[in-house]
Amino acid sequence: MTATLTLIRPDDWHVHLRDGEGLRAVVADTARQFARAIVMPNLKPPVTSVAQAAAYRERILSALPAGSSFTPLMTLYLTEATTPGEIELASRSGWIHAVKYYPAGATTHSEAGARDLSHCREALGAMEALGVPLLIHGEVTDPDVDIFDRERVFIERHLIPLVQRYPRLKVVLEHITTASAVKFVLTAEDNVAATVTPHHLLYNRNALFQGGVRPHYYCLPVLKREEHRQALVRAVTSGNPKFFLGTDSAPHARSTKESACGCAGIYSAHAAIELYAEVFESAGALDRLEGFASHFGADFYGLPRNTARITLQRESWTVPAEHPFGQDTLVPLRAGEAVAWKLQAPI
Ligand code: DOR
Ligand code: ZN
Numbered sequence: 001m002t003a004t005l006t007l008i009r010p011d012d013w014h015v016h017l018r019d020g021e022g023l024r025a026v027v028a029d030t031a032r033q034f035a036r037a038i039v040m041p042n043l044k045p046p047v048t049s050v051a052q053a054a055a056y057r058e059r060i061l062s063a064l065p066a067g068s069s070f071t072p073l074m075t076l077y078l079t080e081a082t083t084p085g086e087i088e089l090a091s092r093s094g095w096i097h098a099v100k101y102y103p104a105g106a107t108t109h110s111e112a113g114a115r116d117l118s119h120c121r122e123a124l125g126a127m128e129a130l131g132v133p134l135l136i137h138g139e140v141t142d143p144d145v146d147i148f149d150r151e152r153v154f155i156e157r158h159l160i161p162l163v164q165r166y167p168r169l170k171v172v173l174e175h176i177t178t179a180s181a182v183k184f185v186l187t188a189e190d191n192v193a194a195t196v197t198p199h200h201l202l203y204n205r206n207a208l209f210q211g212g213v214r215p216h217y218y219c220l221p222v223l224k225r226e227e228h229r230q231a232l233v234r235a236v237t238s239g240n241p242k243f244f245l246g247t248d249s250a251p252h253a254r255s256t257k258e259s260a261c262g263c264a265g266i267y268s269a270h271a272a273i274e275l276y277a278e279v280f281e282s283a284g285a286l287d288r289l290e291g292f293a294s295h296f297g298a299d300f301y302g303l304p305r306n307t308a309r310i311t312l313q314r315e316s317w318t319v320p321a322e323h324p325f326g327q328d329t330l331v332p333l334r335a336g337e338a339v340a341w342k343l344q345a346p347i
Helices: 020-033 050-063 084-093 117-130 147-165 179-187 198-202 205-209 226-237 272-282 286-301
Strands: 004-008 012-015 036-039 071-077 096-101 134-136 171-173 192-196 243-245 309-313 323-325 328-330
Touching: 004 286, 012 020, 012 243, 020 050, 020 272, 020 323, 050 071, 050 084, 071 084, 084 096, 084 117, 096 117, 117 147, 147 171, 147 179, 171 179, 179 192, 179 226, 192 226, 192 286, 198 226, 198 272, 226 272, 226 286, 243 286, 272 286, 272 309
Parallel strands: 012 036, 036 071, 071 096, 096 134, 134 171, 171 192, 192 243
Antiparallel strands: 004 309, 323 328
16 A cells, blocks of 8 residues: 655636635644645635735735745735726736625525626626636535535536637636536636535535534535545546645534534635545545645646645544634534645755
């Protein structure tokens, strides 16, 4: 059995770093694992302007541990008021790399999101012309659609028309969860890709109800049936560059998850690359982890691949029951349980 695994340093193409005390509590986990990360803009208020993104970027850089070489890749939050001028400013900045679309009401802090992409035609046209990627939370918000079908229905109703209307727009369908999403991405042109989280690769919807309601497995899009998990594993281990790493690590205070109406989000930044290594190892595809984790995302975004390396050791360790998180705590994925791989400290 392989004992160590050396990879080009990976990047996380989808993370929530939060702000203030929360940011200071979590950013070191991401920075220890990843060289760069696409930082999601769903703060309160959302990061809708280049000026707000600049200030948020400074707060992230100041919260990093001394000596960290981590680079945050910033995003703007798409609203119905986003102008082509703001897109142009973002594109010229050199440090804003994408725009995120949250359908209004789809998830945490999505209230400011566009109600319909057809209300954002000018901004989308500018993004297509300037090569700014649109990152999509792909779920309909229609309460009549079953929660387990919301991704598939979004693809049918909104995504297929979108890629027809903007054939050169770079699109990342974020945190895909279904065989329908895999199929959509596979049949789309090369300017359409997807991120896949560790939790959607490791767990199916049974995890939400094992012996009782398990709020720490609740995220959006929600975990799906086993057949969908298997389709995701096949996609990421196939070596197809359209699928790359995006943890969607989304920390919430313990008290807000263990609640009568708990928040959506799974925290995985503490052990992300190790959890992905488990997935690839179980599929007999450890040799394909590096492409997924360290090459394909950078290639899609038109950024240079990293050159530094990390090493993982085949060594079981137990994830702490909780992490400090401001005045509260945070329950990480696999809390109190074993992870089979361990990231070695850089030499
Ligand atoms: O589970 C989720 N948590 N899904 C999202 O789309 C947002 C995220 C968050 O920000 O907490
Ligand atoms: Zn997210």
